[in-house]
Amino acid sequence: MSLERLLASIPEGSDDAALARQIQPDRLPQHVAIIMDGNGRWAEQRHLPRVEGHRAGIQSVREVVETSARLGLEVLTLYAFSIENWKRPAAEVSVLMTLLRRYLRSELDTLIEHGIRFRVIGRADGLPTEVLEELREAEARTAVHRGLQFNIALNYGGRAEIVDAVKAVLAARVDPATLDEDRFSQWLYTAGQPDPDLLIRTSGEMRISNFLLWQIAYAEIYVTGTLWPDFRRRHLLDAILAYQKRDRRYGGIAPVVAQSTP
Numbered sequence: 001m002s003l004e005r006l007l008a009s010i011p012e013g014s015d016d017a018a019l020a021r022q023i024q025p026d027r028l029p030q031h032v033a034i035i036m037d038g039n040g041r042w043a044e045q046r047h048l049p050r051v052e053g054h055r056a057g058i059q060s061v062r063e064v065v066e067t068s069a070r071l072g073l074e075v076l077t078l079y080a081f082s083i084e085n086w087k088r089p090a091a092e093v094s095v096l097m098t099l100l101r102r103y104l105r106s107e108l109d110t111l112i113e114h115g116i117r118f119r120v121i122g123r124a125d126g127l128p129t130e131v132l133e134e135l136r137e138a139e140a141r142t143a144v145h146r147g148l149q150f151n152i153a154l155n156y157g158g159r160a161e162i163v164d165a166v167k168a169v170l171a172a173r174v175d176p177a178t179l180d181e182d183r184f185s186q187w188l189y190t191a192g193q194p195d196p197d198l199l200i201r202t203s204g205e206m207r208i209s210n211f212l213l214w215q216i217a218y219a220e221i222y223v224t225g226t227l228w229p230d231f232r233r234r235h236l237l238d239a240i241l242a243y244q245k246r247d248r249r250y251g252g253i254a255p256v257v258a259q260s261t262p
């Protein structure tokens with residue numbers, strides 16, 4: 001069903017259509033999380049200022065969000081700005097915030113059209129007021145939607161998230177005897193959402209970069225050399241196809257393949 005919706009948006013006979021047809025709709029990852037990396041290198045390769053890489057990366061965001069919604073994924077989380085990213089030059093930080101606001105303004109209608117529910121995860125403290133207001137408005141206007149849950153991780157840090165969750169648990173005077181892994185996860189920013197099944201990182205770096213540390217415990221990791229501004233629908237489909245070939249064991253053993261007796 002969801003594959004048909006995706007195929008309807010892809011030119012018949014194209015390479016992307018051929019890739020999409022290989023996807024097994026009953027084995028989709030529920031939650032895909034992406035570390036969007038390589039914007040600076042993309043710009044440097046073209047002798048452009050770094051911020052041009054971020055600007056170009058917006059088209060990749062659009063394509064990945066729309067493809068995920070059409071495919072029927074439950075959750076997509078994009079890592080847009082880490083707590084550590086404040087160390088970047090003020091001008092670069094300011095461009096990133098402006099791009100985010102512009103993206104929301106220009107894409108809100110598309111998010112609504114696709115029934116996407118938008119959410120920001122991360123620390124609200126420290127974000128410019130005008131950015132926060134627009135983010136909250138986009139959250140409010142899409143809150144009733146039941147389609148793709150689209151999270152943007154902004155001013156986000158995985159360790160900070162765990163510390164925030166512990167503080168909330170203590171403030172609520174939760175009885176330690178009642179606390180287990182499932183209950184604790186309900187205090188995280190992603191409460192109520194399935195953990196990522198597939199974590200994609202672009203630009204070839206083999207790092208987690210403090211992203212969703214609790215939630216990626218059993219995620220399949222897929223690293224591609226493609227730089228984020230070059231990442232398109234076919235790259236997401238490639239990652240999902242690779243995921244569907246993985247044998248997920250969650251610490252157990254591989255299922256025994258039944259053999260016929262001679």
Ligand code: FPP
Binds near residue numbers: 054055057100
């Ligand atoms: C990493 O590239 C990318 C970022 C820090 C920001 C990603 C942000 C966007 C694509 C734009 C806004 C996002 C949304 C969701 C609308 P890098 O600069 O670290 O690249 P490098 O490793 O090549 O230097």
